[in-house]
Amino acid sequence: MQYDRYGLFIDGKWEKGSGSVLAVHDPATGEKLGEAPAATVEDVNRAIASAARAFTSWRHVPAWTRAELLHKAADVMIARTEEAAWVMTLETGKPLAQAKREWGLSYDQFRWQAEEARRIYGRIVESRAPGGRIEVHHEPVGVIAAFTAWNFPAFLIARKVAPALAAGCTAIVRPSREVPGISMLLIDCLREAGLPAGVVNLVTGSTETTYRPIMDSKIVRKISLTGSTAVGQQMIRDSAATMKRVSMELGGNAPVLVFDDADLEKTLDLCVPVKFANAGQVCVTADRFYVHERLHDDFARGFAARAAALKLGHGLDETSQMGPLINQRRVDAIEGIVADAKARGGNILTGGGRPKGQNTGFFFAPTVITGLPDDARAIAEENFGPIAAITPFTTDEEAFTRANATEMGLAAYAFTKDAKRMREASARLEAGMVGINSFALAAAEAPFGGIKASGMGREGGSEGIHDYLNVKLAQMAV
Structure with missing residues (x-):
């Protein structure tokens, strides 16, 4: 497996990390596939700092340039389909055909959100003040953190990272510890596509070392989770201290x-x-x-x-x-x-x-x-x-x-x-x-998400990118 080839991705570089390792197993056989590096608290804080530095420039990259990079990422993903399906099948156990379909749905997200980057529309409202004008703008939220589950390890990352990057945000990805390899491969596709250093970062590891630094950080302005309702409720409570925005795709029945x-x-x-x-x-x-x-x-x-x-x-x-x-x-x-x-x-x-x-x-x-x-x-x-x-x-x-x-x-x-x-x-x-x-x-073209205890926010569709944008009003007077 490629755990030794990749590792943690911080500030545009693959590194082995300074912590312990995570054993990864093939669920179809129980055999050990390899060991992935586990990030320390220091590693996570470096990833946050890297994303913060990158945000100062990425937010100003023209939407058409961001779109071109996301399209290039989709191209790279298409070229690496066979490799991705093999890794995903070994880590999750799903049949190869289902893994290929998931990878296809994943690069679809980058295609769709690349075009959404060009369609972040503001509006002008007539002011009641003589000669005045009200402008409504949309600006990127800032640094976001994506927490993803193991059942769709590529698709869930794509549904969060693609709209975030399209909106002008930078990202920290924290995948499930059961499936680190496919997340590494997806992030490497973004690297190969030419994404600037720090725009996306990957940290793998235990909850103890990866969760708390992200949730406590005032730099991280939004979190997106795909997981259980119980975990989502805890994250909502923990996000209140720093007033993070949240998107939650939780359980179903x-x-x-x-x-x-x-x-x-x-x-x-x-x-x-x-x-x-x-x-x-x-x-x-x-x-x-x-x-x-x-x-x-x-x-x-x-x-x-x-x-x-x-x-x-x-x-x-x-x-x-x-x-x-x-x-x-x-x-x-x-x-x-x-x-x-x-x-x-x-x-x-x-x-x-x-x-x-x-x-x-x-x-x-x-x-x-x-x-x-x-x-x-x-x-x-x-x-x-x-x-x-x-x-x-x-x-x-x-x-x-x-x-x-x-x-x-x-x-x-x-x-x-x-x-x-x-x-x-x-x-x-x-x-x-x-x-x-x-x-x-x-x-990719449809808004995905639930109500009640199944979550809040939407991923995909024209609605998906708006979860990564702040609304700003500007009142202009002559």
């Missing part, structure tokens, strides 16, 4: 409503691959399926049959359709949810444990459960794993009420042929994103 007029086969063809992509470790994945009672039994049988037919294996095997969970903690968590389902009288149609004959890595069989009450953990909680809980409903009103009975509000989905019902589902489902007959939410 997405419902899927399958109405009685849905095309059963087409719905299953979409739902099953999406549910088990990345072994279910996706914040917007469908967790709980509310299926009209007329379709419920056929839907459950079809879902279980398709799930049981999925081929599990190492992601580098191009025939594998689902890889492992990221670590033993996730296996333990999923086993706990299944145990609760059994205790609540659930019917496990397929899966429910480790695959037979799979003695290495952190694999868990695709699992389909029916017959659960709504307060069972498989329905009431985000399982973040390969569990699909299927339950019937009778009326549309019941379906909407049960779907919305959660503190989470990231994504929700509905399948129907009726245009009126499509509109009603879009309006009534309480989530930041709603898919109607589609799961395609994570696109």
